[in-house]
Amino acid sequence: MNIMPGIDSTASALQAEKLRMDIIGQNIANAHTTRGPDGQPYKRQTVQFEAKLLELGRDQNGNMQTAQGVNVRAVGTDESAGPLVYNPGHPDADEKGMVRLPNVNLTHEMVDLISASRSYEANLQVVRTSRQMAQQALRIGKA
Amino acid sequence: MIDDLMQRENYVLAKKLLDVSHAKQNAIASNLANVETPGYKRIDIQSDFEANLRKAASSNDVSEISNLQFRTVTDLSTPSVRADGNNVQIDQEMLRMQKNAIQYEFLANYTSTSLSRLKTAISGRV
Numbered sequence: 001m002n003i004m005p006g007i008d009s010t011a012s013a014l015q016a017e018k019l020r021m022d023i024i025g026q027n028i029a030n031a032h033t034t035r036g037p038d039g040q041p042y043k044r045q046t047v048q049f050e051a052k053l054l055e056l057g058r059d060q061n062g063n064m065q066t067a068q069g070v071n072v073r074a075v076g077t078d079e080s081a082g083p084l085v086y087n088p089g090h091p092d093a094d095e096k097g098m099v100r101l102p103n104v105n106l107t108h109e110m111v112d113l114i115s116a117s118r119s120y121e122a123n124l125q126v127v128r129t130s131r132q133m134a135q136q137a138l139r140i141g142k143a
Numbered sequence: 144m145i146d147d148l149m150q151r152e153n154y155v156l157a158k159k160l161l162d163v164s165h166a167k168q169n170a171i172a173s174n175l176a177n178v179e180t181p182g183y184k185r186i187d188i189q190s191d192f193e194a195n196l197r198k199a200a201s202s203n204d205v206s207e208i209s210n211l212q213f214r215t216v217t218d219l220s221t222p223s224v225r226a227d228g229n230n231v232q233i234d235q236e237m238l239r240m241q242k243n244a245i246q247y248e249f250l251a252n253y254t255s256t257s258l259s260r261l262k263t264a265i266s267g268r269v
Contacts, residue, residue: 005165005166005168005169005172006168006169006170006171006172006173007172009169009172009173009175009176009177010172010175010176012176013175013176013177016176048181049177049179049180049181050180050181051177051180051182051183056169063212065166065169065215066215067169067170067172067173068173068176068177068183068186069173069176069177070176070177070180115179118233119175119178119179119233122175122178122233122236122237123175123176125237125240126168126171126172126175126176126240129168129240129241129244130168130172132244132248133164133165133168133244133247133248136247136248136251136252137161137251139251139255140251140254140255140258141254141255141258141259142255
């Protein structure tokens with residue numbers, strides 16, 4: 001048994017949400033990148049979460065105690081085509097004067113960013129509560 | 144003799160409830176960690192545990208309370224409002240967590256107070 005309940009699940013969640021925010025930041029930073037290292041416009045990156053089973057040890061009756069954490073299964077690439085705009089003065093314009101922009105939608109990214117930061121806050125609140133509980137357990141018999 | 148004191152119903156009951164509270168915080172942490180995992184179903188302490196504990200407590204048999212088992216189960220009854228099947232509602236989980244934390248604090252304080260009363264009785268000093 002862990003002295004701070006739920007701390008393993010929360011640790012994995014904080015890590016996953018932080019990675020998600022990193023990826024969103026990368027998408028926003030490259031929202032106008034028309035030429036990446038491969039010569040193609042930037043493709044939006046996505047994060048896929050999956051639940052993972054954590055084994056916390058056994059209780060006094062020998063039953064395995066488990067909790068679920070969260071794992072980043074993969075960082076994927078959104079292969080959908082970005083918008084095509086007419087801008088003949090652009091260095092990446094084709095012979096018809098069209099430029100392929102990245103498939104990053106700033107509105108979507110901002111919504112995702114807020115959702116990630118709210119999840120992060122909720123998990124931080126779990127850490128605070130668990131710490132409080134651990135301190136109370138340690139104070140048993142002292143007062 | 145001191146063993147008998149520690150085996151009194153109130154200590155055994157408080158211990159069991161602290162254990163449940165701890166397990167519940169574990170479950171809530173799992174749920175909040177997976178608030179955005181596609182297909183995740185929330186977990187909770189089995190819903191009939193409280194009724195079982197009440198029954199055991201009224202039986203006046205301490206071993207029945209300490210032998211009472213509780214399990215963490217997947218909650219499939221809560222409807223999901225999301226297309227991916229995840230049924231965690233962040234506000235509900237936060238409320239459960241606050242409620243559970245207060246319960247834990249009460250139990251920890253209760254145990255401490257009982258122990259200090261015992262100490263006072265032994266030492267004769269207030």
